[in-house]
Amino acid sequence: MKLNSTDLKTQRSWCELSGAALKHNIKQISQNLPVSTQKMAVVKADAYGHGAVWVAEQALTAGCTYLAVATIEEAVVLRQAEITAPILILSPYCEGLLEILIEQKLSQTVASEFDVNALLNDLQSYLTANNLVKLAHPIKIHIKIDTGMNRIGFPVKEMISSELVTSVIKLAENDNLDLEGIFTHFAVADEPQKDFTQVQFNRFQKIIKKLATKNIIFKIKHCSNSAAAIFLPEVALDYVRLGIAMYGWCPNSEIKEKLQLKPVMSFFSKISSIHRTSVNETVGYGQTYTTQRNTLIGTIETGYADGLDRHLSNTGTVIIKGKTVPIIGRICMDRTMLDLTDLPQTTIGDEVLIFGQDHNGIYRDLDDLAEQAGTISYEILCGINQRIPKIIID
Numbered sequence: 515m516k517l518n519s520t521d522l523k524t525q526r527s528w529c530e531l532s533g534a535a536l537k538h539n540i541k542q543i544s545q546n547l548p549v550s551t552q553k554m555a556v557v558k559a560d561a562y563g564h565g566a567v568w569v570a571e572q573a574l575t576a577g578c579t580y581l582a583v584a585t586i587e588e589a590v591v592l593r594q595a596e597i598t599a600p601i602l603i604l605s606p607y608c609e610g611l612l613e614i615l616i617e618q619k620l621s622q623t624v625a626s627e628f629d630v631n632a633l634l635n636d637l638q639s640y641l642t643a644n645n646l647v648k649l650a651h652p653i654k655i656h657i658k659i660d661t662g663m664n665r666i667g668f669p670v671k672e673m674i675s676s677e678l679v680t681s682v683i684k685l686a687e688n689d690n691l692d693l694e695g696i697f698t699h700f701a702v703a704d705e706p707q708k709d710f711t712q713v714q715f716n717r718f719q720k721i722i723k724k725l726a727t728k729n730i731i732f733k734i735k736h737c738s739n740s741a742a743a744i745f746l747p748e749v750a751l752d753y754v755r756l757g758i759a760m761y762g763w764c765p766n767s768e769i770k771e772k773l774q775l776k777p778v779m780s781f782f783s784k785i786s787s788i789h790r791t792s793v794n795e796t797v798g799y800g801q802t803y804t805t806q807r808n809t810l811i812g813t814i815e816t817g818y819a820d821g822l823d824r825h826l827s828n829t830g831t832v833i834i835k836g837k838t839v840p841i842i843g844r845i846c847m848d849r850t851m852l853d854l855t856d857l858p859q860t861t862i863g864d865e866v867l868i869f870g871q872d873h874n875g876i877y878r879d880l881d882d883l884a885e886q887a888g889t890i891s892y893e894i895l896c897g898i899n900q901r902i903p904k905i906i907i908d
Contacts, residue, residue: 523905524784524903524905526784526786526815526816527783527784527814527816527820528782528783528904528905529870529898529903529904529905530779530870530905530906530907531564531568531778531779531904531905531906531907532776532778532780532908533572533778533908534776534908535776535777536569536572536761536778537572538776539759539760539761539762539773539775540553540573540576540577541576542774543740543743543744543754543756544577546744547743547747547754548750550752551747552578552579552752552753552754553580553753553754554578554579554580554581554736554753554754554755554756555569555570555574555578555582555756556581556583556755556756556760557570557573557582557583557592558582558583558588559584559588559896560588560896562758562761563779563821563895563896563898564761564779564904566583566592567591567597568906569778570592570597571597573756573760574597578599579599580599580600580601580734580753581597581602582601582602582604582755583603584603584604584605586608586615589618593620600621601620601621602621602622602656602695603620603621603622603623605623606623606625606626606629607622607623608632612633612653613640615653616640616651616653619651621653621655621656621694621695622653622655622656623655623656623657623658624656624658624681624685625658625666625668626666626681627668630681630685633655633685633691634684634685634688637690637691641690648689649690652689652691653691653692654692654695655693655694655695657693657696657697658698659696659698659717659721660698661698661718662701662717663699663701663714667699670717670721671717674721678721679724679725679728682725682728683728693730694732695733696721696725697734697736697737699737699739700714700715700738700739700742703738703739703745703746704739704740704741704766704769705766706768708745711746711749715737715746722735733752734753735751736751736752736753736754736755737751738750738751739754739755739757740754740756740757740758740759740760740769741759741764743755743756744759745769758891758892760778761777761895762775762777762778762779763891763895767881777869777871779870779895779898780869780870780872781867781868781869781870781898782866782870783814783815784863784864784865785812785813785834785852785860785863785864785866786813786814786815786849786862787862788810788813788854788861789810789811790808790809790810791805791809791811792805792808792809793807793808793809795809797843797851798827798844798851799843800844802828802843802844803828803843803844807855809853809855810853810855810857810858810860811842811851811852812851812852812854812860813849813850813851813852814852815848815849816848816850816868817845817847817850818846818847819847819848820902821898821899821902822868823845823893823897825888826886826887828844829886829887830845830883830886830887831883832852832868832878833868834852834854834860834864834866835857836876837856837857839853839854839856839866840852840853852866880894
């Protein structure tokens with residue numbers, strides 16, 4: 515058996531990836547957008563655990579024209595894979611990274627007066643060191659505005675600070691910079707109450723208009739994440755940033771029902787052992803579970819080191835042959851125990867669906883699993899590590 519064979523990859527636990535599902539989701543999200551609005555695929559954190567290079571290639575084929583990552587290292591990985599599409603680094607500028615921005619032709623977020631000064635200082639140092647006056651290609655800059663998330667960005671609430679306007683003017687006056695974009699991020703676009711999202715949008719529009727009075731016009735204005743792209747197409751502007759919904763998930767059930775999203779990733783394991791035990795036996799580390807009956811216990815070779823959240827211990831469930839099966843005892847590093855008593859026909863080697871969709875069309879909602887773990891789908895996806903093989907099925 516070869517090391518990279520599908521048979522070996524599915525001996526323990528594995529994920530299956532569907533390019534068709536990704537393209538379907540992008541199409542579904544796009545259907546209510548204005549024709550002029552373009553799509554930016556968010557592929558940070560290794561594309562939410564799906565594989566950044568593969569997702570980027572699929573998303574660009576499906577009509578996305580811009581990519582977004584969190585760090586410069588993530589952007590370089592895409593460039594090394596010969597992906598030439600524009601890439602926006604969503605994090606603030608870090609001193610010393612200017613040369614990489616230039617070499618890799620990356621777009622950089624600027625989120626504060628500190629960022630502005632660091633960027634301009636590095637730019638001047640680079641020009642001096644290389645005996646240049648002008649770069650061959652100006653560095654594309656996106657201004658980040660904090661309209662209420664209170665995370666990063668130039669703050670715009672009721673007032674617009676003079677520091678914000680002055681900082682942006684300093685960037686606009688530099689011929690080696692291209693103020694391509696301006697953006698903000700909505701805090702609660704995926705929740706039914708949209709009042710605060712409208713407040714944020716109004717604040718964003720206010721700063722755009724203010725800067726326009728200084729003859730600063732942005733080619734790309736973007737504020738919508740997946741939820742806003744779906745529920746509020748009127749605020750889509752020039753680009754929408756496609757994140758969790760592109761991957762087929764969203765904590766808002768209304769979005770799933772409206773768009774019929776399909777999971778891009780499905781997570782599987784196999785039953786590796788089965789044994790019977792009597793009543794009042796404890797299971798697993800810490801003896802946190804005690805059997806209430808004669809119990810058929812099955813073990814799967816998936817644990818918290820693989821991304822199966824330890825908070826699912828004694829609370830989570832998986833699917834076997836369409837039936838819900840409880841996790842019992844503490845999830846271990848490499849394996850997990852299940853109560854198979856109500857599914858006595860289960861045998862070693864039977865497939866276990868942790869989330870996603872199996873080959874018989876059985877569906878297990880990742881957001882349901884996340885709720886059992888007391889977390890969100892994003893965290894579970896990002897936690898599936900490199901030990902789990904990812905098999906592209908279409």
